[in-house]
Ligand SMILES: Cc1ncc(C[n+]2csc(CCOP(=O)(O)OP(=O)(O)O)c2C)c(N)n1
C-alpha cells in the first residue's frame with residue numbers, strides 16, 4: 001500500500017468520486033485553477049474541467065445553498081468552505097435548510113451533499129483561521145458530522161460521505177494535512193459513517209478523541225506506555241451519529257474515561273459523550289469522566305506562546321492520562 | 328386587443344384565480360371559527376401568480392415558491408383537498424405531512440421544492456437547480472418568488488448573483504405588495520423599483536403591473552423563454568397589493584389606512600381579469616356564475632374532506648430525520 005499524506009488521501013477520494021459518478025461536482029472558493037488554498041483539489045480542474053470543479057463567488061451561504069439546490073435536482077455536490085471559520089455565513093443554509101429538508105418535506109426531498117472544511121489551530125492562523133466548529137453542528141438532527149484523523153480513514157470516509165443520501169459535514173484537520181502520513185488502500189475503499197475505531201488497544205483507561213487531537217493522543221499514549229500505563233484510544237471518526245456501542249464496550253473494559261478535543265470545553269462535543277457514559281456506563285466507571293479541551297476563550301490567538309497555551313499536545317494529554325490512571 | 332393565449336387557457340387561468348380566492352376566503356373564515364390555527368393569504372396576488380404559472384411548462388420546469396403562492400400551487404395541480412389537509416395539519420398533507428405551518432409548500436410531483444420560513448432561503452436553491460440544469464445541458468427553467476421585503480436579505484442577493492454570473496435558467500420573481508408585515512418598501516430599499524436591483528447584479532430587471540394577469544403572463548413568458556434559450560436569468564417585479572393583513576396573526580389597522588386598502592381593492596386582480604375577459608367575449612356573466620358555483624362546491628367538499636381526515640399519529644413526529652428513514656430514498 002502506498003503512503004500518502006492526509007491531503008493526498010482527500011484529493012484521491014474526490015478524484016475517484018468525480019471519475020465514478022458524473023453527478024459529483026466540486027464547488028468552492030479557489031478550488032479551480034488554484035486547486036484550493038490548501039491544494040486539496042489540485043489537478044482536478046485540469047482533469048475534469050470547469051463544469052465539474054467550479055470556482056464559486058466569495059459567498060459561503062450560496063456555496064451551500066446552490067449545492068442544496070443542485071442536490072435536490074439529483075446532483076451530488078461537494079461544497080468546499082475555505083476555512084471552517086467561514087462556515088458561519090452558511091449556518092442558515094446548513095441548519096435551517098439542508099438539515100431539515102428531509103423532515104420538513106416528510107421525506108419527499110433529501111439533500112445528498114458534502115460540505116468539506118479545514119478546521120483547527122496550531123498553524124499560526126489566529127482567531128479566524130483556527131476554529132473548531134463541530135459542536136455547532138453535532139447538535140443538529142438531520143446532519144452527519146465526520147472528522148478523519150488519518151489518510152486511510154480520510155479517503156474511505158470522504159468517499160462514503162459523497163455516496164451518503166444526507167448532508168454530511170466533513171471537517172479536515174488542516175494542521176495534519178501534510179504532517180499526518182499513512183498507508184491508503186488504492187482504489188475502491190470505503191469507511192462506513194457512524195463507526196468509531198479502536199486505534200490503540202489498552203486496559204487501563206479509555207481515551208476518546210477525534211481529528212487532529214487523535215494524532216497527539218497516539219503520541220501521548222506512547223509516552224505513558226513507557227511508564228506502564230496502557231491507554232485504549234477510540235477515534236470517533238463520525239461524531240453524528242455517534243457510535244455508542246464502541247464507547248460502551250471500551251469503558252466496560254477499562255472503567256476510566258478521558259475525552260480530548262481541541263474545541264473549547266463548555267458545550268463542546270465531549271460534554272455529550274460524558275453525558276452518554278454517565279447515563280449508560282455508570283456502573284462500569286471507576287473514576288470521574290475527565291475532559292481535556294481547549295480553554296473557554298473566543299478562539300485560538302495568533303502569537304505563538306498564546307497559541308501553544310491554547311492548543312492540546314502530547315504532553316498535556318499525557319499529564320491528564322497519568323492523573324486519571326492514578327485515581 | 329390580440330389575446331396572447333387560447334380562450335380555453337384564459338378561462339382556465341381565470342378559474343384558477345377564482346378558486347384560489349374562494350379557498351383563501353374560506354381559510355380566513357375557518358380561522359375566525361377557530362377551526363384552523365393559522366392562515367397567510369394570497370388575496371391580491373392571484374394575477375401575478377397565475378401569470379407566472381402559465382409562462383412555464385408546468386410539471387416540467389421547476390418551482391421554488393414562497394408562502395403566498397396558493398394560486399401558483401393550484402395552477403401546478405395542487406388540489407383544494409390538499410390545501411385543507413395542509414391548513415388543518417392533517418395526515419396526508421403533501422407539503423410536509425403536518426410538520427410545517429400552512430402554506431410552506433412542497434409538491435414533488437410538480438417539481439415544487441420544499442421551502443422554509445426563513446425568507447429568501449429558496450433563492451440560492453433556485454440558482455442551484457439552475458446550475459444543475461445547465462451542467463446537464465437540459466432545457467428546463469426554474470422560477471422562484473419572494474416578497475419585496477425579503478430582497479433585503481443577503482440570501483437573496485447571493486442567489487441572484489450566482490445565476491447572473493453563470494447565466495443560469497432562472498426567473499427571480501419579486502412580489503412587491505409594498506409591505507413586509509408593517510414595514511413599507513421605502514424602509515427596505517433606496518431604489519424606486521425592486522427590479523432596479525438587477526442593475527447592480529448584471530441581469531435584466533422588469534417591473535410590471537402584477538394585478539393584471541395578462542401583463543404578468545407576457546413579461547414572464549419573455550423571461551422564461553430567455554432563460555430556456557440560454558440567455559440567462561431575469562428579475563421580474565410584480566407590483567401587487569396585499570389586500571388582507573399579513574397573516575391571521577396580524578392586525579394591519581395600526582400601520583395602514585382603510586382608505587388605502589379600499590383604493591387598492593378597486594384594482595382587485597379578479598375584477599381586472601373579469602373585465603378583460605368579458606370585454607373580449609371570453610367570459611359571460613352566466614359562465615362566471617357557473618364557475619362561482621363550481622368553486623363553492625369544491626371548497627365545501629374540500630373542507631368536509633379535511634375535517635373528516637385523521638391527524639397524524641404523534642409518533643410520526645420522530646421521522647424522517649435522515650434519508651435512511653424514508654422508504655426508497
Ligand atoms: C429571516 C426571517 N426573518 C423574519 C421573518 C418573519 N417574517 C415573516 S414574513 C415577513 C415579511 C416578509 O415580507 P415580504 O418579503 O415583503 O413578503 P410578503 O409577506 O409581503 O409577501 C417577516 C418579517 C422570517 N420569516 N424570516
Ligand SMILES: [Mg+2]
Nearest residue numbers: 474475506507
Ligand atoms: Mg411584501
